[in-house]
Amino acid sequence: MKIFCHQCGKHTNHNILAEEKVRSDEHDPYHWGVNHYFARCAGCDAFTYAIEEWCEDDWNPHTGEMDSTWKTYPRGSTERKPMDDGHELPAKVQLIYKEIIGSMNAQLPVLSGVGLRALIESICRDQEISGSNLEKLIDGLATSGVLSKAQADILHTHRFLGNVAAHEITSAKPRELVAALEIAENILRTIYVLPKLSKQVTTGRTP
Structure with a gap:
């Protein structure tokens, strides 16, 4: 699975070491889901904890599929890094x-x-x-x-x-x-x- 790697600074292939999925009940009127992943980068071996969230309001009008929101730790793809020098x-x-x-x-x-x-x-x-x-x-x-x-x-x-x-x-x-x-x-x-x-x-x- 491709996940943002804080060490590589980009999305890379990760091996999923542990996974836990939480879903709304199928009889609930509103559907949502949260996927938790503990993963290791296939390139640099850094570990990442990733959370994928989705709900029925987040569907993509072009594909009809749900668009997920991702959070990764220890650093996310949107976080700012200090200047190199x-x-x-x-x-x-x-x-x-x-x-x-x-x-x-x-x-x-x-x-x-x-x-x-x-x-x-x-x-x-x-x-x-x-x-x-x-x-x-x-x-x-x-x-x-x-x-x-x-x-x-x-x-x-x-x-x-x-x-x-x-x-x-x-x-x-x-x-x-x-x-x-x-x-x-x-x-x-x-x-x-x-x-x-x-x-x-x-x-x-x-x-």
Whole structure:
């Protein structure tokens, strides 16, 4: 059976080691089912616990068949992974960044918003930017040359989003959180990853 493999990062063939099916009673007016699978990836041997759910409302109009909804553990196909070069981040910045990924995958929008604000604060502190509030800290990233003014202006959106989450306990929309996270990841790469990559390009440089 093809199931999402958290180790391979894609749907792969799995050997089913254990299976349990739960069904509604055949006399019930509404029909549903839940299939539980304990499986091993046929490629990398990683174990996965998968749950397949369906009900009569989920039928496919093209095939007339039931469309199942899948959940897989320890990680599902829709969960976000940290950026590949996250290991280049300073320890404190990396810790906050990983916790943001965890809160977003757990669908905790308020904590995600607060975390994004804390991430920007941690970047400013790491870069030894001084300021009495987050607005001045972000402006300091531009005046010190760490970021361009345009990048700092974009980063202010995190401040607004984080303020609402922290002070008004109001969550942003999932699409907004994803956009804010992608902005943050680009900022992280600009500050911490690109300078290290630049040092690897030596052709044509004057010693």
